[in-house]
Amino acid sequence: TQASGSLNNDYIIFSRDDSMFSSSTKERAKALKLKVELHYNQSVAHAVERNQRRVELEQELASEARMSEERKNRRRQQLGKQESSFLRLRRLRLTADDFLTVKVIGKGAFGEVRLVQKKDTGKIYAMKTLLKSEMFKKDQLAHVKAERDVLADSDSPWVVNLFYSFQDAVYLYLIMEFLPGGDLMTMLIKYEIFTEDVTRFYMAQCVLAIETVHKLGFIHRDIKPDNILIDKDGHIKLSDFGLSTGFHKTHDQAYYQRLLENTSTPPSEQQTSRPRNSVMVDAIHLTVSNRNQINTWRKSRRLMAYSTVGTPDYIAPEIFLHSGYGQECDWWSLGTIMFECLVGWPPFCAEDAQETYRKIVNWQTQLYFPDEIQLSPEAEDLIRSLITSADQRLGRHGAEEIKAHPFFRGVNWDSLRSIDAPFKPQLTSITDTSYFPTDELENVPERPEVAAARANAMSQQPTQIGEETGLPFIGYTYTRFNRLSRQGGL
């Protein structure tokens, strides 16, 4: 079978041949390779981090001249306890069964978001589920990994915290902090338009949040009102890095394509643009007196959020034009959101996605400020300096440029997260979901292809002990030391 012979006493020529292996075994072998590599990289990283924490403690203790040796030892033991419980968490294998669903609070292209309670601790989280088979089809693997990495790596107050992630045969699960205030899309549906002061507050917070993402080395690419979440104090956090790109190898689409070569993957489905279900609305003819029409647009806007196509309303033209793009594309999105906050609809909203694309690409002639709506010159100027070509766009040299714009005059950037928010959620309990369209969500039918994929995955054989299904999700199980110890973790 094998062509092996000895050259000298113990040097062997061995011709490798994997044709005798089944394709599932080959996949397992590839996954195992990555798993082992990841394991050793992480083991070393953990050891280094552990050491750092110890050195930091020792430095702190050394500077405490008056602290008794006994107390210092207690501090060391304390660190040891923390480290030990972190080790224990790494053996924890959470499953969906460890959580009780309180309510479905959000829906997206590849899954849903639920308010859940951890059974043993009673703690509340938001759990996002993503159907693995659907993402596979849609080339979303890299996106998910990217989303996880951004969420995980940042310790920022502007980004939704991720506590834990795991998977089963059907879904990936992200356990995040629950933000009870809903999202900016829901808020815009409710209030229709904001005053300039309110708009200034949200835009200023968004500037800091986007700046954080950029400083982490990422481009969000998908900033839209549905991804701007509101915490219990009414401050914002960004979620959903589903489309963000980073510089890790595993963020690269081609990386997964290579991994998945030789497997029988059907070419990813062509994304067909689905027309908006209801009324045709042309932004140019829209006036304040057309409130009913706008409201209908808003309703379809929400349906849009649940569809796979998503809404292109906030996406910068250079992304469609494949001419390359950089972090400044997020500032375009911010401009369109600001327009929506003040005007009541996004600047390029149209009957269908195709038409929106067309308008965005032709933004020079299509950006239009309705006469009936009075904007301050500063507000209009800021919007115009964001919704403009990439090489002219404010923010292309960094967020400072935007912070210095006259629209933000008087904003104290350093204390922005501690000031009172214009709308503070009135909550009756930690599981209050009144800021989420839960009734509406109950009536959103599951897309047939999602239902079919789920049924199909469920009917498959249970997997072997400890085996994770699917190739690129290895390493998906995630916990973070600092977060878990500081916030009481799971």
Place this chain on the structure above:
Amino acid sequence: MPNSPTGPRVAAKPLFLCKPFVTSQLVKGSFSTIVVLPKYVDQGEWLALNVFEFFDMLNRFYGVINEFCTPRNCPSMSAGPGLDYTWLDANKKPMRLPAPTYIEYVLQWINNRINDETIFPTKAKGGFPQSFEQTCKGIYKQMFRIFAHIYHTHFDKILHMSLEAHFNSLFVHFIHFSRTFNLLEQRDLEPLRALIENFEEQGLFKDG
């Protein structure tokens, strides 16, 4: 007793002892950074995590070769010529089992222990039992046997899949850990003694 390198047929030197495979390693440098008990950390917790992770990875390696580890190819749990492991039945009577059956029993047996809250506690409050170290030794001994069976019987498959660097490094790590925490008896190591000595000569167990 397993074969010794000075057996009648020198050509039968096991594949895993041959160059270039015996010098193939994924991990360069000393394992001691990730083996020694971190300062102030509870030893039970450290053992538990490492045993858990070794099991997880060994199980995956077995998953790669198991379509070739059949009762026909492997009628006994062998670890080289002349050495067959036997399974003790409920009455402690040794039984000869085909390797796949033996290994399946072992994996299940270990899995049951690792998922037993009273032995491997995962909840915030639970402590380790008195017998925890003993349990780890038992698990370690069985895991070693699976390593031995794969090395002696299925190493060619590891090569066909280009996994030898990964497998060797896992094994070096496994042995380094067992030495540090005294988890294996000298006589348990016999079937892979030549390999361990070879790794030793290469300096793979060096500290620091």
